[in-house]
Amino acid sequence: MDMKSVEKKWQTKWEKAKLNNFNKKDPDNKLYVLEMFSYPSGAKLHVGHWYNYGPTDSYARFKKMQGKNVFQPMGFDAFGLPAENFAIKSGIHPKDSTEKNIATMEGQLKAMGAMFDWNAEIKTCEEDYYKWTQWMFLKLYEKGLAYRKEAPVNWCPSCQTVLANEQVVDGACERCGTTVLRKNLTQWFFKITEYAEELLSGLDTLDWPEKTKSMQRNWIGKSTGCEIVFDCESGDEIMVFTTRCDTVFGVDYVVLAPEHPLVEKLTAPECKEAVDAYVLNASKSNEIERLSTTREKTGVFIGAYCTNPVNGKKIPVYIGDYVLYSYGTGAVMAVAAHDERDYAFSMKLGLPVTQVITKKNGEETVLPYCEDGILINSLQFDGLYGEEAREAIASYLTKIGKGSKKVNYRLRDWLVSRQRYWGAPIPVVHCPECGAVPVSEKELPVKLPYDVEFKPDGKSPLAKHDGFMHTKCPRCGKPALRDPDTLDTFVCSSWYYLRYPDSKNDRMPFDPEIVNKMLPVDTYVGGAEHACMHLLYARFFTKALRDMGYLSFDEPFRRLVHQGVILGPDGNRMSKSKGNVISPDTYVETYGSDVFRLYLMFGFSYTEGGPWNDDGIKSIAKFTDRIERLVQQVKDVTEQPKALGAAEKELSFVMHSSIKQITRDLENFSFNTAVARLMEFVNALYKYNTETADRGFLKECVKTLVLLLAPFTPHMCEEFWEMLGGKFSIFNERYPVCDESALIKDEIEYAVQVRAKTKCKVMIPTTASDEEIEALVKGIPAVADAIGSNPVKKCIIVRGRLVNLIV
RNA sequence: GCUGAUAUGGCGGAAUCGGCAGACGCGCAGGACUUAGAAUCCUGUUUCGCAAGAAGUAAGAGUUCAAGUCUCUUUAUCAGCACCA
Numbered sequence: 001m002d003m004k005s006v007e008k009k010w011q012t013k014w015e016k017a018k019l020n021n022f023n024k025k026d027p028d029n030k031l032y033v034l035e036m037f038s039y040p041s042g043a044k045l046h047v048g049h050w051y052n053y054g055p056t057d058s059y060a061r062f063k064k065m066q067g068k069n070v071f072q073p074m075g076f077d078a079f080g081l082p083a084e085n086f087a088i089k090s091g092i093h094p095k096d097s098t099e100k101n102i103a104t105m106e107g108q109l110k111a112m113g114a115m116f117d118w119n120a121e122i123k124t125c126e127e128d129y130y131k132w133t134q135w136m137f138l139k140l141y142e143k144g145l146a147y148r149k150e151a152p153v154n155w156c157p158s159c160q161t162v163l164a165n166e167q168v169v170d171g172a173c174e175r176c177g178t179t180v181l182r183k184n185l186t187q188w189f190f191k192i193t194e195y196a197e198e199l200l201s202g203l204d205t206l207d208w209p210e211k212t213k214s215m216q217r218n219w220i221g222k223s224t225g226c227e228i229v230f231d232c233e234s235g236d237e238i239m240v241f242t243t244r245c246d247t248v249f250g251v252d253y254v255v256l257a258p259e260h261p262l263v264e265k266l267t268a269p270e271c272k273e274a275v276d277a278y279v280l281n282a283s284k285s286n287e288i289e290r291l292s293t294t295r296e297k298t299g300v301f302i303g304a305y306c307t308n309p310v311n312g313k314k315i316p317v318y319i320g321d322y323v324l325y326s327y328g329t330g331a332v333m334a335v336a337a338h339d340e341r342d343y344a345f346s347m348k349l350g351l352p353v354t355q356v357i358t359k360k361n362g363e364e365t366v367l368p369y370c371e372d373g374i375l376i377n378s379l380q381f382d383g384l385y386g387e388e389a390r391e392a393i394a395s396y397l398t399k400i401g402k403g404s405k406k407v408n409y410r411l412r413d414w415l416v417s418r419q420r421y422w423g424a425p426i427p428v429v430h431c432p433e434c435g436a437v438p439v440s441e442k443e444l445p446v447k448l449p450y451d452v453e454f455k456p457d458g459k460s461p462l463a464k465h466d467g468f469m470h471t472k473c474p475r476c477g478k479p480a481l482r483d484p485d486t487l488d489t490f491v492c493s494s495w496y497y498l499r500y501p502d503s504k505n506d507r508m509p510f511d512p513e514i515v516n517k518m519l520p521v522d523t524y525v526g527g528a529e530h531a532c533m534h535l536l537y538a539r540f541f542t543k544a545l546r547d548m549g550y551l552s553f554d555e556p557f558r559r560l561v562h563q564g565v566i567l568g569p570d571g572n573r574m575s576k577s578k579g580n581v582i583s584p585d586t587y588v589e590t591y592g593s594d595v596f597r598l599y600l601m602f603g604f605s606y607t608e609g610g611p612w613n614d615d616g617i618k619s620i621a622k623f624t625d626r627i628e629r630l631v632q633q634v635k636d637v638t639e640q641p642k643a644l645g646a647a648e649k650e651l652s653f654v655m656h657s658s659i660k661q662i663t664r665d666l667e668n669f670s671f672n673t674a675v676a677r678l679m680e681f682v683n684a685l686y687k688y689n690t691e692t693a694d695r696g697f698l699k700e701c702v703k704t705l706v707l708l709l710a711p712f713t714p715h716m717c718e719e720f721w722e723m724l725g726g727k728f729s730i731f732n733e734r735y736p737v738c739d740e741s742a743l744i745k746d747e748i749e750y751a752v753q754v755r756a757k758t759k760c761k762v763m764i765p766t767t768a769s770d771e772e773i774e775a776l777v778k779g780i781p782a783v784a785d786a787i788g789s790n791p792v793k794k795c796i797i798v799r800g801r802l803v804n805l806i807v
Numbered sequence: 808g809c810u811g812a813u814a815u816g817g818c819g820g821a822a823u824c825g826g827c828a829g830a831c832g833c834g835c836a837g838g839a840c841u842u843a844g845a846a847u848c849c850u851g852u853u854u855c856g857c858a859a860g861a862a863g864u865a866a867g868a869g870u871u872c873a874a875g876u877c878u879c880u881u882u883a884u885c886a887g888c889a890c891c892a
Contacts, residue, residue, distance in 0.1 A: 209811095209812095211812060211886080213811095214810060214811050218888055221888090243891095327892080333892080334892090340808090340890090344890095602819095602831085602832075603819065603820085605820070605821095611819085613818085613819070615832095616832075620832090625847095673821065673830085677831080680831070683831090686848090753826090755872075755873095756826095794872065798873095804872055805872090
């Protein structure tokens with residue numbers, strides 16, 4: 001079969017018939033299947049795109065054939081750093097390179113033959129999209145969920161921009177790998193922490209991979225504990241956070257983060273020199289050094305004392321850079337006996353260690369002992385254990401007014417400003433009189449100018465564009481300057497799934513009435529690398545928009561599937577430097593897009609991925625050739641099927657059990673086993689296809705095969721369907737349904753075991769009672785031999801599978 | 808260190824509930840067709856053993872009539888987080 005012309009033929013027909021377009025008149029029967037949209041950094045689709053989109057499209061086609069009104073849109077996440085970095089290197093404007101890349105990718109996506117509804121296409125870099133991204137910013141601002149503050153931020157000196165915490169990997173920029181520096185800057189933040197608790201608890205309701213949920217839980221990092229006040233001699237109060245208030249009688253000292261505001265105030269004159277030196281040093285050390293757990297604990301005494309509220313003990317105050325200013329209260333109570341870090345600090349500085357917890361069962365307690373235990377040296381709380389002790393001490397602290405229960409989260413607010421050009425401008429004007437003033441909705445979009453000098457020098461490229469910068473204050477009308485920064489591209493992708501169902505709307509980002517019917521996304525498929533970024537941000541947006549009254553649902557993605565990664569043939573991640581990149585184009589050229597996608601489905605466990613293998617794709621081509629020969633053989637058969645004989649019943653059994661399993665496998669994204677079932681069915685057809693075969697019956701079976709295969713190899717099956725005399729389109733046909741009665745057999749093979757060892761296999765009529773089975777089995781010579789003269793104590797029968805005789 | 812996942816033939820990978828381990832495919836071996844090859848079709852293929860049989864799902868224990876699957880311990884690999892008090 002000449003796949004190239006067959007593909008072209010059916011793609012044209014599908015487009016003409018508008019077969020892939022969502023039927024807006026029947027939203028109640030909708031199924032929203034979404035793949036993460038493409039980032040047009042390279043011109044061509046790579047294997048990863050195919051692996052995400054091909055199998056998922058097969059799932060979508062399967063659901064369509066089951067009668068669902070499938071909505072499967074596609075678009076482009078078109079803003080972002082790579083296009084801008086490419087522009088700096090090549091001199092080609094990001095808009096031009098992006099548009100060119102998108103055009104190429106659109107062509108390739110269409111050639112793939114996926115049933116994307118191109119009517120709904122969106123490109124985040126176009127005005128009619130980023131206008132609404134800016135609108136989102138304004139709404140969050142109105143709600144108090146966007147704010148500006150000066151804070152220490154992650155600065156990538158190579159990309160010349162700030163980064164969100166989520167974009168820093170091992171202390172380095174996730175894009176370019178350059179070590180990230182700390183910088184104090186005034187930037188825009190989204191208050192994602194406001195939703196920390198709901199982002200955490202909502203995970204329980206989602207049909208998501210456990211791995212991803214646990215990553216988000218980890219990232220949100222809820223910890224339940226207690227805040228405790230330590231009064232200083234100076235009259236100041238040091239507030240600490242602890243999850244182990246049961247150890248409060250064992251506090252040896254208190255440690256402040258070097259950046260803690262009380263440091264300067266509390267430091268005694270005789271310690272000032274040492275403390276200043278330490279603080280300066282700490283501010284210079286970069287994140288990587290400070291993050292290292294193997295690093296020795298350091299710190300200095302600041303010459304001040306405070307009082308332990310539970311026992312009145314006078315305890316010294318230290319500073320140490322192992323205490324993070326950004327978490328909790330920026331101060332900790334150190335209990336060396338029951339915390340590894342404090343213990344290490346005490347050992348280093350030669351400080352005392354006070355034990356207040358002992359092991360439950362009386363075993364020797366080796367310090368530091370950080371598990372739960374029985375309290376000692378804790379006055380009235382002696383003898384209490386673990387959680388019980390924490391409860392008691394927490395309520396005591398509350399009673400004496402020196403503490404209270406407190407929940408902390410590791411999650412930080414999302415920094416969204418970027419000092420870059422290729423993004424949505426932040427719709428804010430800075431007025432000398434009125435301060436930061438949001439642009440009014442009517443003025444949107446704040447257009448991104450084309451003629452911009454985007455050579456990086458640490459300042460936003462837009463800051464150097466006079467025409468863009470100079471404007472009037474929306475409030476007082478006096479001359480003012482625009483915000484020169486652009487929004488993190490993750491802002492664009494946080495709401496795109498809401499735009500698809502109403503992508504042409506020019507009055508609103510989306511019509512809530514439409515979106516509330518179309519959402520949530522039923523099945524979302526994409527890479528696992530977005531677990532703590534896109535997938536978290538999108539959930540935050542959904543919840544925020546819900547609270548503003550635009551949405552009536554809580555979670556954007558009901559079911560999430562991560563495809564695995566296709567590695568190079570050498571088992572490593574594909575990369576140009578390793579020279580192991582597999583280009584889909586040459587394979588698609590040789591075998592066609594259907595065979596290519598079928599191999600991707602068969603050769604790997606979908607969620608695992610694995611190394612590319614050339615032999616595998618050849619075997620798939622062989623398989624589709626086998627099917628084509630069957631179709632050729634039966635296409636001109638006109639006779640009707642006769643009554644079923646034994647051979648027909650056997651084939652019918654294979655066919656219907658295949659239908660059952662393929663249906664289940666597709667539902668579970670278990671494509672490799674679904675294809676294996678198809679192969680078994682084809683093998684059975686070959687076995688049946690002898691001179692004595694009933695041609696009419698065979699033709700019916702081949703038609704069923706083609707219907708079953710259609711979601712996997714759409715172009716090829718349209719062609720087969722036409723050859724077999726079927727009507728256009730095969731995707732308007734119903735997916736075969738299993739006839740349970742065909743699965744009922746007269747006899748089933750049982751394994752016969754004696755003392756759990758399989759002795760032989762025997763056909764047993766389905767109608768046989770347990771007693772009959774036992775008698776029948778005992779009569780088999782091999783079994784009787786194995787039993788010998790021993791009495792049979794018990795006979796276990798597993799229906800349809802085995803009989804086990806216990807002697 | 809913490810969290811999560813994974814570990815099955817020469818290879819990719821199967822095995823709803825605990826119920827015949829190795830489906831399906833690759834590779835390999837043998838055969839048919841062919842002047843020959845390619846393609847195709849058929850048969851075999853976990854290991855040891857001529858065989859009967861025995862062993863076998865990272866290692867070790869346990870529960871069970873029965874364990875790849877459940878429980879405990881250990882090891883290795885991958886991913887994410889990592890001084891989060």
